[in-house]
Amino acid sequence: MNVYTMEELFKKAGEAARAAYAPYSKFRVGAALACEDGTIFSGCNVENRSFGLTICAERNAVFQAVAAGRRRFAALAIATPDSAEPVGPCGACRQVLSEFMAEDAPVRFGGSGPRRVDATIGELLPHDSLHDLADSASH
Ligand code: THU
Numbered sequence: 267m268n269v270y271t272m273e274e275l276f277k278k279a280g281e282a283a284r285a286a287y288a289p290y291s292k293f294r295v296g297a298a299l300a301c302e303d304g305t306i307f308s309g310c311n312v313e314n315r316s317f318g319l320t321i322c323a324e325r326n327a328v329f330q331a332v333a334a335g336r337r338r339f340a341a342l343a344i345a346t347p348d349s350a351e352p353v354g355p356c357g358a359c360r361q362v363l364s365e366f367m368a369e370d371a372p373v374r375f376g377g378s379g380p381r382r383v384d385a386t387i388g389e390l391l392p393h394d395s396l397h398d399l400a401d402s403a404s405h
Contacts, residue, residue: 269304272343272374276382279345282308282323289313295323295353296345299331302338307331324359328366339367343374350379360391369394 270278275298283296288311295311309327313320321329324344331339342363346353352375355363363373369388376382388394 270300270306270341272341272372272384273382275300275306275341275343276345276374276376278306278308279323279343280347282310282327283345283347284310286310286323287312290315290317290320293346293348296347297323297327298343299324299327299339300341301331301336302340303336305331305336307334307336322356322359324355325362328362332366337366339363339371341372341374342367344376346375346377349377352376352381352383354383354385355390360387363387364391364394364397369397 278298279296282298283294286294288294290313297309299307307327307330309323309330311323344355354375364387367387369386371387373385373387373390374382
């Protein structure tokens with residue numbers, strides 16, 4: 267059920283970025299994830315002084331949604347207000363997103379400037395060799 271536009275979802279991602287904890291990179295990221303039931307979960311990046319423990323905004327949103335009982339996501343928007351140009355999700359996040367999103371699910375990302383990139387999960391993670399394995403997962 268889509269009760270939002272991709273630009274509204276992108277606006278929510280921008281709001282989520284305000285909560286980012288990014289004192290090391292000074293690069294805030296916000297993500298807004300629309301579930302198939304119409305609810306929206308947000309996430310921001312949370313860094314750590316042990317840098318490898320940092321979690322990206324996208325995975326933060328996915329994990330919050332899964333912890334709240336959602337497993338099917340219809341769309342995602344990502345905002346990077348500290349860059350003028352759009353910055354797409356990292357490789358690790360693409361893999362995690364593809365676990366819970368259909369190949370044709372839309373993703374919009376943008377920075378502080380006017381340009382937006384619209385892609386699908388399948389375009390962001392092509393030739394997903396583990397896709398069939400996920401199809402058989404039931405737990
Ligand atoms: N970051 C995200 O939150 N999502 C991405 O897809 C790319 C990177 C965060 C991690 C780190 O806190 C900062 O951006 C710089 O890499």
